[in-house]
Amino acid sequence: MSSIRAPRLDDVASQAGVSAATVSRFLNNPDVVAPATAERIRQAIAATGYVPNMTAGALAGSRSRLIAALVPDIAQSLFNDTVEAMIEKLAEEGNSVVLALTGSDNHRLDAEINMALARRVDAIILTGIVSDPETRERLRAHPLTVIETWGLPDEPIDVAIGFSHRAAGEEMARFLRGRGYRRPHLVVPRSTRSERRANGFVDRWVRDGGPEPTRLEVNVPSHFGQGRLSFRALTDLAEMPDVVVCGSDWIAQGLIVEAQAAGMRVPDQLAVTGFGNLRLAGDMRPTITSVDVDGSHIAREVIRVLRARAAGDNVEQRIDVGFRVIARESA
Amino acid sequence: MSSIRAPRLDDVASQAGVSAATVSRFLNNPDVVAPATAERIRQAIAATGYVPNMTAGALAGSRSRLIAALVPDIAQSLFNDTVEAMIEKLAEEGNSVVLALTGSDNHRLDAEINMALARRVDAIILTGIVSDPETRERLRAHPLTVIETWGLPDEPIDVAIGFSHRAAGEEMARFLRGRGYRRPHLVVPRSTRSERRANGFVDRWVRDGGPEPTRLEVNVPSHFGQGRLSFRALTDLAEMPDVVVCGSDWIAQGLIVEAQAAGMRVPDQLAVTGFGNLRLAGDMRPTITSVDVDGSHIAREVIRVLRARAAGDNVEQRIDVGFRVIARESA
DNA sequence: ACGAGCGATGAAAGCGCTTGCAAGCCTTTT
């Protein structure tokens, strides 16, 4: 491989008989150059095999076209649909996504935020909750677009796109009460949002005159196996519940499988609900009653906000995309 | 927000009473500056609140510390563990991962490769298969580290880390034959690798004197629901199989659930195997016999290769991480 | 005690692109 220098903007420019500035303009905004010039540049690019250097472009233009997405994990995450949709849509406009994993601990979050700042990303998308007030302040101080997704904090760092988890919990309580259930049991992943939903559920349930629901906490990320364990843990309760409200569809699925293996009929002897409305919720036997959150809707709003910001337009601080209880067979 | 200029290297330098070069050295290799100087610089950084500009650094040093990971999808992917482990490990050394989605079509792959090249990434990690010979050539021509994972092509573009899918198929055939099964049926996702495994299975099975297995193709990405459908499709067969070999654990799980709902006992009346050895395989009722591929092992090798390349060392072209059939209850 | 050798630092030349400013050339307006 005779290491010839990779072609630069200059090479294309001289090849096309124009200045580098014109080629740059063509690349970033084809319409501003005269059609004939554009054509010559196009040919020069093809002839030289030019591939732009976005690093140089980012430095000169102070616009990296890089978006940082900070998520707790991707192995088992409700956010994957959102993230996937976001990446796809951003790619269409020449943006790339740097995916960083924060786990559920604050230390890594901070490190990843620093990395994002160092890379001069155009925006940071958060899916986990940033609980540390200091970090929130630091982020708020930056003239950077920061989008919190899936939640809807009272005071967003910058922009929040999501829904009220408390309301979702309340709505599920209302729904199950309407269906005539009496003794709910909650399986709650140890995450801020799950807890918020659980609290919403309990408050509403009790306010409506129901007995205080029993409750089991499980680790995050939640998964199928925990559902099975959670079913077995039911035997520790003084009284068997008639419906188990699970923090995720995976837990619900595992719980159903274990219940059936134990010879119980779902929902007749034990009803179950999930959360997230993953594809499997509709596919399971019985199909799982769940709470739907439209991940691609969130992604769409993210894109809209990013575009608005780029155009200098104002943006709402809190965007509620809502949720829907999806009634199916399991409860 | 009084838009004061963000502090630069120069600011830190003058604050510490040294030149920018020294600060740069400290940042990239703390040991080369004198301890006393290092301490002054550290304080200056803290005092100014300096955050390095990696874009500028990348341009000047022609090293972006950016790795592109091209995957088909993340919503339902066997690679997620690998990708997650990779991102985590890379983050520890100050590298970031740009995640790009290629779906299963060549056009997007090409576009994402161009994007990666434009960003001057230090390496490209591929998890899907690059089937287009032209693209392979183009990549090969680049003096760039390209790592193909999960597969083990005869002629890697650069470096391949994975295992032989054909061998995995053969091994499963041997295993099931050893367990006394007679009439296997294959559920095969429409992906190059799944097909390779299926072919390995069939070849081996037939060579060992078994009857030609029946076969059903399903779309990718594969998921739970397809397992259910695949079970129902069994009724179309002339004869019921005694074991269904599924292209993924999700399919296996769905198939088991549907079989049980139909009143069949697994594995007594119908055995099932999966692929990927996802966590759920060990958690399912019955636990699912699967093929384990150590995603974090692959990730580890990726890191090792990247490090070796950075150090200028030579690297093997094909790294076989192997696989293991995990015998469980379902077959 | 003196030159060799080494460790620590500084000066300065880029890295490859973007963009404000100004110039040149037409078309339109008065």
Add this chain to the structure above:
DNA sequence: AAAAGGCTTGCAAGCGCTTTCATCGCTCGT
């Protein structure tokens, strides 16, 4: 017919860092 604009394009000054080369002290060996 001259002035006023509107389009295109070129010039050149950076963007904030890395890295080569050279310099300056010092320590060390003899």
